[in-house]
Amino acid sequence: MKILVAVKRVVDYNIKVRIKTDGSDVDIEGVKMGINPFDENAIEEALRLKESGLATEVLVVAIGTSANQDVLRHALAMGADRTILLEAAIAIQPLATAKLLKAMVLREQPDLIILGKQAIDDDTGHLGQMLAALLDYPQGAFASALQMEGNECLVTREVDGGTETIALMLPAVVTADLRLNNPRFVKLPNLMMARKKIIETINDSEFSINTEPRLNLLKVSEPPTRKAGIKVGSVEELLSKLRAHEGILL
Amino acid sequence: MTTLILAEILTQHDGQQLSPAVLQAVTAAQFWNSPIHLLIVGNNTAAMAQKAASISCVERVIHTNSDQFSHPIAEDVASLIISISHDYEVILAAHSSFSRNVLPRVAALLDVEMISDVLEIKANNTYVRAVYAGNVLTTIQSIDALQVLTIHASSFNAQSLEGDAEIVSIASPAEFGKTRWLSEVRSQSDRPALSAAKVVVSGGRSLASAENFQQLLSPLADKLGAALGATRAAVDAGFAPNDIQVGQTGIVVAPELYIAVGVSGAVQHIYGMKDSRIVVAINQDPDAPIFQVADYGLVADLFEAIPALTAAL
Numbered sequence: 001m002k003i004l005v006a007v008k009r010v011v012d013y014n015i016k017v018r019i020k021t022d023g024s025d026v027d028i029e030g031v032k033m034g035i036n037p038f039d040e041n042a043i044e045e046a047l048r049l050k051e052s053g054l055a056t057e058v059l060v061v062a063i064g065t066s067a068n069q070d071v072l073r074h075a076l077a078m079g080a081d082r083t084i085l086l087e088a089a090i091a092i093q094p095l096a097t098a099k100l101l102k103a104m105v106l107r108e109q110p111d112l113i114i115l116g117k118q119a120i121d122d123d124t125g126h127l128g129q130m131l132a133a134l135l136d137y138p139q140g141a142f143a144s145a146l147q148m149e150g151n152e153c154l155v156t157r158e159v160d161g162g163t164e165t166i167a168l169m170l171p172a173v174v175t176a177d178l179r180l181n182n183p184r185f186v187k188l189p190n191l192m193m194a195r196k197k198i199i200e201t202i203n204d205s206e207f208s209i210n211t212e213p214r215l216n217l218l219k220v221s222e223p224p225t226r227k228a229g230i231k232v233g234s235v236e237e238l239l240s241k242l243r244a245h246e247g248i249l250l
Numbered sequence: 251m252t253t254l255i256l257a258e259i260l261t262q263h264d265g266q267q268l269s270p271a272v273l274q275a276v277t278a279a280q281f282w283n284s285p286i287h288l289l290i291v292g293n294n295t296a297a298m299a300q301k302a303a304s305i306s307c308v309e310r311v312i313h314t315n316s317d318q319f320s321h322p323i324a325e326d327v328a329s330l331i332i333s334i335s336h337d338y339e340v341i342l343a344a345h346s347s348f349s350r351n352v353l354p355r356v357a358a359l360l361d362v363e364m365i366s367d368v369l370e371i372k373a374n375n376t377y378v379r380a381v382y383a384g385n386v387l388t389t390i391q392s393i394d395a396l397q398v399l400t401i402h403a404s405s406f407n408a409q410s411l412e413g414d415a416e417i418v419s420i421a422s423p424a425e426f427g428k429t430r431w432l433s434e435v436r437s438q439s440d441r442p443a444l445s446a447a448k449v450v451v452s453g454g455r456s457l458a459s460a461e462n463f464q465q466l467l468s469p470l471a472d473k474l475g476a477a478l479g480a481t482r483a484a485v486d487a488g489f490a491p492n493d494i495q496v497g498q499t500g501i502v503v504a505p506e507l508y509i510a511v512g513v514s515g516a517v518q519h520i521y522g523m524k525d526s527r528i529v530v531a532i533n534q535d536p537d538a539p540i541f542q543v544a545d546y547g548l549v550a551d552l553f554e555a556i557p558a559l560t561a562a563l
């Protein structure tokens with residue numbers, strides 16, 4: 001079984017992004033970047049399938065500028081067999097990304113595709129479902145457990161109010177929730193070794209897919225913030241303040 | 251031009267019902283000033299269709315009655331929507347794990363970019379939505395001819411129940427066949443659903459064990475008629491079930507009263523509760539970030555404050 005994992009390079013989750021003074025976009029010049037946390041879960045799951053003898057190859061793909069080499073090196077250091085950078089200049093939106101990944105899937109013919117369930121920058125969470133749609137593959141979105149059984153992949157999905165388990169006939173697309181696993185730490189020697197590995201590079205023009213954005217960003221702004229209220233000294237004071245609030249019945 | 255709303259069926263201990271968020275979705279759909287159709291995908295949906303027909307401003311309720319949809323899978327729901335999509339220029343739903351599973355598949359099949367968790371709808375297919383865990387708002391304009399979106403329910407008012415829509419039942423498309431539904435685990439709880447609760451009591455990692463989580467927070471929640479919530483740290487540590495995680499990667503809540511107990515207030519958590527009307531935080535660290543979003547902060551040891559609060563109610 002061959003597994004393809006797609007990863008995205010995003011602003012580190014500990015960083016609070018700033019807005020450009022003209023409100024045209026977020027300002028991520030010089031900000032610490034890293035692999036999208038959910039994509040690390042996706043890689044980890046693929047590696048575990050390989051380590052348990054169920055998968056033979058783990059291929060990791062990133063789309064974007066050459067800056068993405070660092071997240072691919074991270075994937076190699078975790079243990080990925082091979083990486084491909086699909087070079088694209090403009091920021092590509094989920095539908096176009098799905099189209100490019102579809103082309104990659106047709107080229108590489110993986111049996112299982114694992115993606116993160118959402119990227120922590122745009123927070124959309126569309127890609128896996130869109131890719132499955134374009135390939136006419138089964139989809140297992142928001143996976144918190146995954147198990148292979150013959151030619152099927154059993155996926156436990158996190159849904160509002162509980163979990164649901166479905167069986168997907170391969171080839172299939174799965175998107176990883178954070179609870180799928182705990183990604184391994186990357187050891188320094190592995191990172192050093194990953195530096196020497198070759199990252200295959202393909203230009204997106206090879207696929208002649210229209211990646212023009214369908215959504216135009218008109219402006220960005222700060223959300224209204226809650227104001228800090230007051231500190232109360234005791235449980236009794238807390239209750240009397242709350243009771244004084246209209247509509248709060250305690 | 252017509253607007254289609256995908257309604258969600260909630261399965262609870264007392265049977266199936268329409269998600270109340272459909273009322274907010276109808277309000278959002280009114281923006282387009284066009285007839286509104288509502289789609290209910292399930293089995294034995296007649297009673298729910300009747301109920302939906304009473305939602306004001308809905309012109310038609312379309313429902314399925316098929317075994318295939320007892321436990322709907324995204325692939326089948328998507329192809330059902332595709333089979334009727336030529337009638338619509340807007341397809342929307344309230345944002346939930348159901349709609350975010352189905353609608354991206356629909357959008358890709360229709361070759362449109364989807365817009366998720368919309369906070370505000372503006373003229374000319376322009377929307378406001380949050381990115382970076384709610385830290386930034388973006389205003390985006392779609393150039394697609396057809397709009398596929400989910401709305402952030404708590405940003406819209408609920409529609410009233412004074413309507414009288416026609417009810418139409420439709421046949422199901424051929425089954426996808428490559429996905430089988432196997433089982434589900436629903437959290438058994440007599441408490442109100444987290445996403446719809448008027449009061450939410452949330453606990454963090456500091457509760458230190460699943461026993462403490464239940465023993466300290468349950469009596470308080472019971473007295474308040476509240477739903478329980480948790481931080482990701484509490485869920486990951488096994489103190490609370492996954493489906494009550496509040497935040498960027500969990501559920502977004504907007505109750506009248508949110509009580510955060512031993513919660514530090516990470517941005518990812520705040521994303522899930524910042525629309526609450528009143529926030530109370532109980533934390534022993536006076537500098538915990540949660541106090542910056544709390545109307546009332548109590549600096550105290552939760553192991554003392556919570557029993558005292560419960561006893562005082």
Ligand SMILES: Cc1cc2nc3c(=O)[nH]c(=O)nc-3n(C[C@H](O)[C@H](O)[C@H](O)COP(=O)(O)OP(=O)(O)OC[C@H]3O[C@@H](n4cnc5c(N)ncnc54)[C@H](O)[C@@H]3O)c2cc1C
Nearest residue numbers: 454455456481482483497498499512514518519534535552
């Ligand atoms: C991609 C990503 C997504 C995430 N999504 C979510 C999400 O959806 N929801 C979420 O909640 N988190 C999420 N997180 C995790 C988030 O960053 C925080 O780690 C988490 O919210 C912290 O949980 P906590 O407040 O329980 O724990 P901590 O941050 O450890 O805080 C514990 C708090 O308890 C207080 N405390 C300790 N003992 C006591 C006591 N006896 N009495 C009173 N107070 C006490 C401490 O002062 C501290 O403030 C996400 C993280 C990532 C990277």
